[in-house]
Amino acid sequence: MSDVKLAIRSLSKSFATREGVFTALADVSFEVAAGEFVAVVGASGCGKSSLLRLIAGLESPSGGDVLQGGQPVRGPGRDRAMVFQDYSLYPWLTVAQNVAFSRGLSANRGRDRAASAERSNLLLGLMGLARVAGAYPHTLSGGMRQRVAIARALQNEPDVLLMDEPFGALDAQTREVMHELILHVLASERRTIVFVTHDVEEAVYLADRIIVLAPGPGRIDSIWPTELPPSLTRTLELKQAAAFSSLAGRIRARIRETSGLQSDIAALRRLTGVKSPEPRSASERS
Amino acid sequence: MKIRSALQPRRYFAIAVASFLAWTLGWWALAASGWVDPMFLPGPLAVLRRAYLWAVDGDLVVDARISSLRVIAGFLLSAVMAVPLGLLIGAYRPVRAFSEPLLEFARYLPAVAFVPMVLLWVGIGEGSKIALIWIGTFFQMVIMISEDVARVPLPQIEAARTLGATDVELLFRVLLRSALPAIVDTLRITLGWAWTYLVVAELVAANSGLGYAILKAQRFLQTDKIFVGIIVIGLIGLGTDQLMRALHRALFPWAANRA
Numbered sequence: 001m002s003d004v005k006l007a008i009r010s011l012s013k014s015f016a017t018r019e020g021v022f023t024a025l026a027d028v029s030f031e032v033a034a035g036e037f038v039a040v041v042g043a044s045g046c047g048k049s050s051l052l053r054l055i056a057g058l059e060s061p062s063g064g065d066v067l068q069g070g071q072p073v074r075g076p077g078r079d080r081a082m083v084f085q086d087y088s089l090y091p092w093l094t095v096a097q098n099v100a101f102s103r104g105l106s107a108n109r110g111r112d113r114a115a116s117a118e119r120s121n122l123l124l125g126l127m128g129l130a131r132v133a134g135a136y137p138h139t140l141s142g143g144m145r146q147r148v149a150i151a152r153a154l155q156n157e158p159d160v161l162l163m164d165e166p167f168g169a170l171d172a173q174t175r176e177v178m179h180e181l182i183l184h185v186l187a188s189e190r191r192t193i194v195f196v197t198h199d200v201e202e203a204v205y206l207a208d209r210i211i212v213l214a215p216g217p218g219r220i221d222s223i224w225p226t227e228l229p230p231s232l233t234r235t236l237e238l239k240q241a242a243a244f245s246s247l248a249g250r251i252r253a254r255i256r257e258t259s260g261l262q263s264d265i266a267a268l269r270r271l272t273g274v275k276s277p278e279p280r281s282a283s284e285r286s
Numbered sequence: 287m288k289i290r291s292a293l294q295p296r297r298y299f300a301i302a303v304a305s306f307l308a309w310t311l312g313w314w315a316l317a318a319s320g321w322v323d324p325m326f327l328p329g330p331l332a333v334l335r336r337a338y339l340w341a342v343d344g345d346l347v348v349d350a351r352i353s354s355l356r357v358i359a360g361f362l363l364s365a366v367m368a369v370p371l372g373l374l375i376g377a378y379r380p381v382r383a384f385s386e387p388l389l390e391f392a393r394y395l396p397a398v399a400f401v402p403m404v405l406l407w408v409g410i411g412e413g414s415k416i417a418l419i420w421i422g423t424f425f426q427m428v429i430m431i432s433e434d435v436a437r438v439p440l441p442q443i444e445a446a447r448t449l450g451a452t453d454v455e456l457l458f459r460v461l462l463r464s465a466l467p468a469i470v471d472t473l474r475i476t477l478g479w480a481w482t483y484l485v486v487a488e489l490v491a492a493n494s495g496l497g498y499a500i501l502k503a504q505r506f507l508q509t510d511k512i513f514v515g516i517i518v519i520g521l522i523g524l525g526t527d528q529l530m531r532a533l534h535r536a537l538f539p540w541a542a543n544r545a
Binding site for chain 2: 056057058076077078080081082084085086087088089090091092101102104105106107108136137138149152153156162
C-alpha cells in the first residue's frame with residue numbers, strides 16, 4: 001500500500017523501575033493512512049502517551065518498529081511535529097517568534113525564506129493569532145497558547161502531526177472552540193494526525209478512526225471507524241446526533257471494561273445507607 | 287492584616303520608610319541615653335560625622351573603588367566559568383554524575399580556611415582576594431546554575447527536538463535562553479556572597495580597601511569608622527542588588543509575572 005504514512009509493527013516498550021520491569025506497551029501494530037486522523041483513547045496507564053512518544057522518536061522502542069513512509073524512525077525529526085498539553089511555548093519569544101522558531105534552525109537552512117515568512121503569516125491568520133502576534137505567551141489564555149503551539153508545529157509542514165492531549169488543560173467551552181478551529185484548519189492543511197486524548201467525545205468528533213488501548217500491559221483493545229460524516233463537514237450539531245452519542249457511549253463502556261475499574265454498587269449502597277428500590281413484581285406493574 | 291492579602295505599593299513604601307526611621311531612632315536613643323559606652327556603640331551622628339571626614343580626605347572613595355573592583359573581578363571570573371559548566375551539568379546527566387560529587391564536596395569546604403593556602407599559592411597581591419572570592423562563590427554558582435537549567439520544562443526541549451533542533455541549538459536556543467532569568471537571579475544572589483569573602487580577604491591580607499580600613503580602625507578603636515565601613519559595604523550591596531533587579535526587569539519583560 002503506497003498511501004500508508006505510518007506503520008506501527010509489533011511495537012513494545014518496557015521500563016526498568018524499582019519494582020521490576022514495567023511494560024508500557026506490548027505488541028502494538030496498526031497503520032495510519034496518509035491524511036488520516038487517528039485518535040488514541042484508553043484508561044490511564046494504557047500507554048497512549050508512550051505510543052505517541054515512540055512515534056515521535058522521543059523514546060526508542062524495546063521491540064518492534066515505527067515505519068514512516070517505509071523508513072524506520074530513529075529519533076525525533078522535523079517531519080513529525082508534536083503538540084504537547086502545556087508548557088511547550090518559549091516564554092521569551094512573542095507569538096509570531098514562537099511560530100517562526102523552526103525557521104531559524106539549521107535543519108531548515110536553504111529553504112525559501114520568503115515562503116517561510118509567508119507561511120508564518122498564513123498560519124497566524126488561520127489560527128486567529130494575527131491580533132496577538134506581538135504578545136508574549138504568558139499574557140495569553142490557555143486556548144490561545146495551544147493555538148500558538150499548533151501553528152508552530154504546522155510551520156514546518158510536517159508529514160505527521162502528533163498531538164498529546166492538546167486540549168486536556170482547557171475548559172469545556174474553549175475546547176469546543178478549539179475543535180471547530182482544528183477541523184477548519186485541517187480543511188486547508190490536510191495532515192496525517194495521531195491524536196491522544198482521554199476525552200472520548202473529542203475523539204469521536206475529530207477522528208476518522210479511534211484506537212482503544214487497554215492497560216496492563218498497554219495493547220490494542222479495539223479499533224473503531226467513526227463512520228460519521230467526513231471530518232471536514234462535521235459541525236457542533238453532530239454532537240447531539242443519536243449515532244454520535246451511541247458510538248461515544250459504546251467506546252466509553254469498552255474503556256471502562258478494559259480498565260477493570262467496575263464500581264461495586266452493592267458495597268456502595270451499604271456504605272451510604274441508600275436503600276435500593278425493590279424490583280417490582282409483574283402483578284404490581286399491571 | 288490577613289495572610290497574603292494584597293498591599294498597595296504606596297503603603298508598602300510608607301511602612302518600609304517608617305521601619306527604617308524607627309530603627310535609626312532606636313539606635314540614636316540608645317546611644318544618646320548614655321547606657322552604652324560610645325566606644326561600644328557610636329551614635330548615628332558620630333558615624334555620619336566620621337563618614338563625612340573619611341569622604342573628604344578622599345580615602346573612602348578610593349577604598350570603596352578598590353574593594354568593588356576586587357569583587358567584580360572575582361565575581362566575573364566565577365561567572366564566566368560557572369555559566370558554561372552549569373549549562374552542561376544541567377543538560378547532560380553523565381556530566382552531572384561526573385561533577386556532582388566533587389562540587390557537593392567542594393561547596394562545603396570553608397572558603398575562609400583556604401586563606402593560608404591562597405596566600406601560599408598566589409601571594410598577597412590582588413590575586414589572593416580574587417582567588418578567595420572565587421573559592422567562595424564558584425562552586426555554589428555552578429550548582430545553582432545547573433539547577434536553573436535542569437528546571438527548564440521538558441516540553442520546551444522536546445518540542446524543539448520534534449521541530450528538528452540539533453543538540454547545540456537545544457543548548458543555546460532553548461536551555462540557556464529559557465534558564466537565563468533564573469541564572470541572572472542566581473548571579474545576583476552570589477554577588478552578595480562575593481562581598482562577604484572580599485571583606486574576609488581584606489581583613490587578612492590587604493593594605494587597601496574597605497575591609498582593610500575596618501581592620502585599621504579596629505587597631506585605633508575607631509568604632510565609628512568600623513560602622514561607616516560596614517554601612518558603606520551594605521549600601522554598595524543594596525545598590526548593586528537593585529541594579530541587577532532593574533537589569534532583570536529590562537532584559538526579561540516576559541518573566542515579569544514570576545517576580
